[in-house]
Amino acid sequence: MFPKLEGPISNRMKFQGKEVLTWSINDYLGLANLDEVKAVDAEAAATYGAAYPMGARMMSGHTDFHEQLQNELSAFVNKEAAYLLNFGYQGIMSAIDALVSKDDIIVYDVDCHACIIDGVRLHMGKRFTFQHNDIESLEKNLERATKLAEQQNGGILVISEGVFGMRGEQGKLKEIVELKKKFKFRLLVDDAHGFGTLGATGAGAGEEQGVQDDIDVYFATFAKSLAGIGAFLAADQEIIDYLKYNLRSQMFAKSLPMIYVKGALKRLDMLRSRPELKAKLWENVNALQTGLKERGFDIGTTSSCVTPVYLNGSIPEAMALVKDLRENHSIFCSIVVYPVIPKGLILLRMIPTATHTLEDVAITLDAFSAIRERLENGTYKRLSAAVSAAMNE
Ligand SMILES: Cc1ncc(COP(=O)(O)O)c(C=O)c1O
Numbered sequence: 001m002f003p004k005l006e007g008p009i010s011n012r013m014k015f016q017g018k019e020v021l022t023w024s025i026n027d028y029l030g031l032a033n034l035d036e037v038k039a040v041d042a043e044a045a046a047t048y049g050a051a052y053p054m055g056a057r058m059m060s061g062h063t064d065f066h067e068q069l070q071n072e073l074s075a076f077v078n079k080e081a082a083y084l085l086n087f088g089y090q091g092i093m094s095a096i097d098a099l100v101s102k103d104d105i106i107v108y109d110v111d112c113h114a115c116i117i118d119g120v121r122l123h124m125g126k127r128f129t130f131q132h133n134d135i136e137s138l139e140k141n142l143e144r145a146t147k148l149a150e151q152q153n154g155g156i157l158v159i160s161e162g163v164f165g166m167r168g169e170q171g172k173l174k175e176i177v178e179l180k181k182k183f184k185f186r187l188l189v190d191d192a193h194g195f196g197t198l199g200a201t202g203a204g205a206g207e208e209q210g211v212q213d214d215i216d217v218y219f220a221t222f223a224k225s226l227a228g229i230g231a232f233l234a235a236d237q238e239i240i241d242y243l244k245y246n247l248r249s250q251m252f253a254k255s256l257p258m259i260y261v262k263g264a265l266k267r268l269d270m271l272r273s274r275p276e277l278k279a280k281l282w283e284n285v286n287a288l289q290t291g292l293k294e295r296g297f298d299i300g301t302t303s304s305c306v307t308p309v310y311l312n313g314s315i316p317e318a319m320a321l322v323k324d325l326r327e328n329h330s331i332f333c334s335i336v337v338y339p340v341i342p343k344g345l346i347l348l349r350m351i352p353t354a355t356h357t358l359e360d361v362a363i364t365l366d367a368f369s370a371i372r373e374r375l376e377n378g379t380y381k382r383l384s385a386a387v388s389a390a391m392n393e
Contacts, residue, residue: 005332008033009227011355015332021360023333023350028197028305029277030354031267032227044262052258057084057244061255069265070232076268077195077203077220078212079234083244086256088221088231092190093119094249095217095233096159098242099188100125103154105145109133109171111164113190125154132164135175142183149184156185162194162205162220166336166349168302170194170205177214186216196225197305202271202278205304222260226267230256277354281305284352284361291365297372307350309368313375316384318346321371324380329367 005022006014009032013022031037055061066084074082085091096119100106106120111132120127126148131137138158145156160171176187191204199207204220206212217239221231233243244250270277285305292299298310313321315337322335325348336347348368352361374380 003332011353011357011360013332015326018330020326020330020332021364023331023352023364025353026193026224026351027227027353027355028225028281028351029227029271030280031225031270031277033355034270037227037263037266037270040266041259041263044259048258048262050257050259053255055255056251056253057255058251063258063261065258065261065265066255069261069268072265072268073232074234076201076272077218077234078207079218080237081240082232082234083240083247083250084256084261085231085233085247085250086253087229087249088192088219088223089115089118090249090253091231091233091247092116092219093122094247095188095219095243096120096157097122097248098246099186099217100157101154103149103152104157105148105154106157106159107138107141107145107185108159109161109164111166112159112161113165113192116159116161116190120159125152133169133172135172135179138176139179139182142179142185145185146183156183157188158185159188159190162189162191162198163304163306165193165306166340166347167300167308168193168304168306169300170198170209170303173205173211173215174209177211180214187214188217188219189215190219192219192221192224193304193306195220196271197278197281202275222264222267225271226264228260228263228267230260230264280354281352284354284356284358287358287361288350288352288364291361292368295365295369297368305352307352309348309350311346311348311372311375312344313346313380314344314384316388317375317380320380320383320387321346321375322348324374325367325371329370331364331367 009027012019053061053063070082092115100123102124104125106123106127110129128141130141149156163170194205196202198205206215218234222228288307300308318337325331334349341347
C-alpha cells in the first residue's frame, strides 16, 4: 500500500532503493520524462510560476492559452468545441450533474469508474445500471428509462467508457450508438485510457470504433497519455456553451494553472507529430499480450493497452506473490484482489508504455512463468501461512 516509486518516470524506477521494471504507470506514450516536454514545463514554471492564472475560468482564470488548448483539443477529437477541466474526476462529476435535471434518467454501465458513480450520486432523479458491456441489458434499461422519460417529460443520458481501466475492454460504443436508432438518448463517454492510445490518430475509442460523431459528450483526462494534470470535455458548441456556465467544479474552483496548459499544448503537439510513440507503445502491448497468451496466461478480453493477468489464489497468496515479484524479480505492477474482483482471483494489472523495450517484455514473461509455478506448487500458500503464524504469535 502507498508504495513510493522514485526517480524519473520511466520503464525502470526505484522501489525501496532498488531498480524495478515498472508496469503500473499510465504514461502510455512515454511523454512524462522527455527532455523537450520537461523543457516546456520548466519554461512555463519560470514564466508564470505555479499560481497563474488565479481564480475560476469565468472570473479571472481565463487566458488565450486556455482557449488555444481548447481549440486544438476539439480539432484533435473532431468535435466543434471543448472545455478544460482542472481535474478529470471532479470535472466529469460536474458534467453529469449539469447534463441532467431531476426528470431525466441516467443509464450507465455498472463497471464505470468511481468518478462516474460519484457524478451519478449527484443526480436527483432516477438512474439505472446496465450489466457491463451487455447491450441486451442496456436495451432493457433503455426501455424502462424511455417509459419514465415520457411520463416525466425528461431525457436520457447513457454513460460508458472508451476503455474500462481494470479489465482493458473497450466500451461497446458502436453497439450503444446503434441503439440511437431505436431510443432517444445522449451518450457521454469517459475515454481516459483511450485518448492518445486508440484510433488512427490517437483520438480515442470513438475514432477506433468509427463512432466519434455519435458520442455527444466526450471526456478525456491529461493524467494518462498526456502525462500531466487536467482534463477536457468535447461536444457540439451548444453543449459546451451550456456546460461552461453550469459546471460547478469549474465555476467555483481555480482554473487549470498555466504550467499544465502550456504543458498540455506541447504534449498534444507530440501526440500529433510523433506517431512513432504510439507505434512503439503498441509494439510493446502486442509483444506482452501475445507472449502472455502463448504461455497460457488468462488475460481476459482486453482490447486496449491495459493488460490484466488473472490468476487463482487467496489474498495472502497474492501478497506473497507480489512481494516475490517486487523483491526477487524486480518487477513492479499493480495487484487487485477481492472485493474489487471476485474472491479467489488475483489480478495483476499491467500498463505497457512506449518507454518499455522488448527485453523488458521478455524478462517479465519469464518472471510471470516463475511466479505462476510458485503459486501452483503451493510456495505462496506456505509463505503466507508462515507470515500469518508469525503475526499471531
Ligand atoms: C476512467 C477514468 N476517468 C477519470 C479519471 C480521473 O481523471 P483525473 O486523474 O484527471 O482526475 C480516471 C483516473 O485518472 C480514470 O481512470
